[in-house]
Amino acid sequence: MTQPNLDPAVDYPLSDNRRDLLFTPTGRSIDDITMEAVMSGEVKATDLRITPDTLRLQAQIAEKDGRKQLGANLHRAAEMTAISDERVLEIYNALRPNASTKAELEVIAEELESQYDASFLAALVREAADVYERRDILATSE
Amino acid sequence: MTAEAIRQPGGDVRHSARTELLEDRPVNLDGFVEEWPEVGMVAMDSAFDPQPSVRVENGVIVEMDGVARADFDFIDQFIADKALDVETTEQSMALPADEIARMLIDPRVTRKEVIAVTGGLTPAKLLAVAKNLNIVEIMMGMQKMRARRTPANQAHCTSARDNPVQVACEAAEAAIRGFAEVETTLGVVRYAPLVAMALQIGSQVNPGGPLTQCALEEATELDLGMRGITGYAETISVYGTEPVFVDGDDTPWSKAFLAAAYASRGIKMRFTSGTGSEVQMGNAQGKSMLYLEIRCILIAKGAGVQGLQNGSISCIGVPGAVPAGIRAVAAENLIASAVDLECASGNDQSFSHSAMRRTARLMPQMMPGTDFVCSGYSAVPNYDNMFAGSNLDSDDFDDFNTIQRDLQIDGGLRHVKESDILAVRTRAAKALQAVFRYLDLPPITDAEVDAAVYANGSRELIPRDVLEDLKGAQQVMDRNVTGLDLVKALESTGFTDMAENLLVILRQRVSGDLLQTSAIMTPSLVVLSAVNDANDYAGPGTGYRPSGARWEEMKRLRHVTSASNPELEVE
Numbered sequence: 001m002t003q004p005n006l007d008p009a010v011d012y013p014l015s016d017n018r019r020d021l022l023f024t025p026t027g028r029s030i031d032d033i034t035m036e037a038v039m040s041g042e043v044k045a046t047d048l049r050i051t052p053d054t055l056r057l058q059a060q061i062a063e064k065d066g067r068k069q070l071g072a073n074l075h076r077a078a079e080m081t082a083i084s085d086e087r088v089l090e091i092y093n094a095l096r097p098n099a100s101t102k103a104e105l106e107v108i109a110e111e112l113e114s115q116y117d118a119s120f121l122a123a124l125v126r127e128a129a130d131v132y133e134r135r136d137i138l139a140t141s142e
Numbered sequence: 143m144t145a146e147a148i149r150q151p152g153g154d155v156r157h158s159a160r161t162e163l164l165e166d167r168p169v170n171l172d173g174f175v176e177e178w179p180e181v182g183m184v185a186m187d188s189a190f191d192p193q194p195s196v197r198v199e200n201g202v203i204v205e206m207d208g209v210a211r212a213d214f215d216f217i218d219q220f221i222a223d224k225a226l227d228v229e230t231t232e233q234s235m236a237l238p239a240d241e242i243a244r245m246l247i248d249p250r251v252t253r254k255e256v257i258a259v260t261g262g263l264t265p266a267k268l269l270a271v272a273k274n275l276n277i278v279e280i281m282m283g284m285q286k287m288r289a290r291r292t293p294a295n296q297a298h299c300t301s302a303r304d305n306p307v308q309v310a311c312e313a314a315e316a317a318i319r320g321f322a323e324v325e326t327t328l329g330v331v332r333y334a335p336l337v338a339m340a341l342q343i344g345s346q347v348n349p350g351g352p353l354t355q356c357a358l359e360e361a362t363e364l365d366l367g368m369r370g371i372t373g374y375a376e377t378i379s380v381y382g383t384e385p386v387f388v389d390g391d392d393t394p395w396s397k398a399f400l401a402a403a404y405a406s407r408g409i410k411m412r413f414t415s416g417t418g419s420e421v422q423m424g425n426a427q428g429k430s431m432l433y434l435e436i437r438c439i440l441i442a443k444g445a446g447v448q449g450l451q452n453g454s455i456s457c458i459g460v461p462g463a464v465p466a467g468i469r470a471v472a473a474e475n476l477i478a479s480a481v482d483l484e485c486a487s488g489n490d491q492s493f494s495h496s497a498m499r500r501t502a503r504l505m506p507q508m509m510p511g512t513d514f515v516c517s518g519y520s521a522v523p524n525y526d527n528m529f530a531g532s533n534l535d536s537d538d539f540d541d542f543n544t545i546q547r548d549l550q551i552d553g554g555l556r557h558v559k560e561s562d563i564l565a566v567r568t569r570a571a572k573a574l575q576a577v578f579r580y581l582d583l584p585p586i587t588d589a590e591v592d593a594a595v596y597a598n599g600s601r602e603l604i605p606r607d608v609l610e611d612l613k614g615a616q617q618v619m620d621r622n623v624t625g626l627d628l629v630k631a632l633e634s635t636g637f638t639d640m641a642e643n644l645l646v647i648l649r650q651r652v653s654g655d656l657l658q659t660s661a662i663m664t665p666s667l668v669v670l671s672a673v674n675d676a677n678d679y680a681g682p683g684t685g686y687r688p689s690g691a692r693w694e695e696m697k698r699l700r701h702v703t704s705a706s707n708p709e710l711e712v713e
Contacts, residue, residue, distance in 0.1 A: 013669040015653035022653050033649050045624040048648045050408035058654040065673050073446025077405035085368050088403050089361055095396035097388045128395035135216050
């Protein structure tokens with residue numbers, strides 16, 4: 001998807017200057033998150049989440065403002081929006097030292113790629129697996 | 143230095159009256175130790191710290207600070223691959239350390255130009271740069287390198303009894319006093335849902351209330367954040383040696399994953415680290431405290447998290463005990479800012495028995511201004527502070543405001559007249575009472591509200607039924623109560639302005655504006671960050687200086703004699 005070309009000096013904060021670009025995961029405009037809609041139950045907690053598109057817009061702003069690493073984190077975050085809270089916490093726990101074997105981390109990396117199209121996150125997990133092996137902080141297989 | 147046996151009191155040595163007086167001064171209750179570099183008990187100048195070096199081959203860093211890539215520990219590798227700019231590192235590293243130190247303080251070198259260089263510096267090189275700077279130069283550097291132009295402050299709002307009514311009142315008072323963030327934590331962890339809710343609700347009494355946080359174990363903290371009960375997170379700890387990191391049950395990769403997790407839910411987050419933590423956890427590998435802290439700073443940078451809470455934090459007693467320790471603490475704040483991270487700069491734990499020493503420890507952050515001068519300032523009495531006290535507490539509000547006025551420096555706070563404070567405390571307690579009733583949580587009586595509004599601390603409160611509260615806290619989790627439920631509860635019980643404020647904060651998650659570096663919300667509900675409020679300091683007469691309405695507000699104190707009528711005080 002082509003992204004609008006943003007100018008951090010003009011467009012940020014998006015919540016003030018580019019509301020036209022801001023949507024909820026259910027496709028509502030940010031302007032539809034009104035008290036009335038909340039009270040009627042039309043807007044739910046799941047609407048108050050950021051979308052991958054918005055995260056990529058913020059990544060663009062970070063990068064244009066000279067923050068490469070922050071941009072990369074926001075790209076990983078964009079991929080992570082598709083993963084459930086529960087699974088996010090499970091993968092986090094699997095990345096703790098001595099928690100997973102190399103094969104287990106590889107399975108997670110494959111899941112990230114195939115189920116969530118999350119190539120940046122998969123790369124992060126594979127990188128961890130390599131370093132953990134070299135530094136001897138993988139779980140010993142049962 | 144020659145060792146001298148520790149003298150026992152009551153010996154038959156005759157002392158002067160002056161010695162006896164000095165012996166009784168509070169500063170002599172503080173702990174001081176000789177440097178011991180072999181175990182890392184040295185602030186920033188150790189013969190065991192590595193010499194700076196870098197070597198790049200085929201776009202990969204193959205040597206850093208005298209260590210070959212094959213021998214990198216996981217921290218070295220994370221920094222080399224993720225934090226350092228491989229394109230510029232050899233060029234930046236070729237600059238002499240004293241020249242880079244001069245760039246940091248020279249107003250004619252812009253912040254951007256400095257960052258173009260620091261982005262390529264290894265930990266040992268950043269240490270060499272810091273070693274060139276005395277404390278005044280560190281402050282000058284901070285004045286220019288702080289990411290956000292406007293300084294701010296953060297408060298601790300806790301209760302020794304984990305009393306939610308008190309925490310709601312303290313959050314409302316902290317907000318009206320000017321804090322941009324408020325943080326809580328618990329004595330009894332199971333109380334967390336109720337106290338976090340109280341903090342969130344109390345913060346909404348004024349428009350543009352502070353962002354809220356509940357410091358807990360990583361997974362629980364993320365859970366409360368995902369529910370929208372808290373607004374940001376900061377206790378994501380990183381460490382400067384591999385064994386200590388592993389003892390903390392994490393790695394730079396697990397923390398980087400967590401950084402993405404918070405951002406993926408639209409939640410602002412910063413890491414935490416600080417000088418002395420590795421010594422305190424018994425594995426400093428014989429390196430200086432500042433060298434190890436610089437590794438932490440670069441882990442935060444490499445993970446792509448927008449900021450860092452540092453400044454020794456809960457380990458302040460360790461650098462505080464050694465020579466130049468407080469200079470090293472100021473240097474770690476500067477380096478975080480100099481690599482373009484938000485810096486929440488400590489001053490957040492009981493540090494000294496000496497009021498003079500506590501103030502001196504604060505000045506290197508308060509004078510130049512940082513993104514958050516304290517992280518945080520205890521908005522409650524010392525005995526109620528569940529973060530083990532802070533360098534400043536509620537007893538110090540008037541002193542702090544006076545220092546701001548004396549020196550015309552902005553520590554983010556203001557004097558507020560008592561009637562206004564009582565009004566917001568009352569409203570916070572009543573809103574919490576209404577929300578508890580609406581959500582069928584243990585009742586809050588009018589007498590409890592009254593006691594909390596007028597209390598200084600938890601000693602003046604009416605004790606709650608803790609067992610019932612803990613059942614209620616469990617229900618909040620089981621029923622999956624979210625931030626949106628708090629909006630509905632406030633709206634349904636007639637606290638419509640507070641409901642609107644909270645909805646604005648939750649709506650920010652959809653926009654992601656708070657994910658940018660050093661973001662806060664202003665009282666007019668606008669996001670202010672390093673993107674739209676970039677520090678533009680360029681020497682005398684430039685950059686942020688308290689002026690206009692803000693300076694007029696800072697001139698107010700509890701007692702100021704009127705110029706037109708010396709019999710009266712200015713209101």
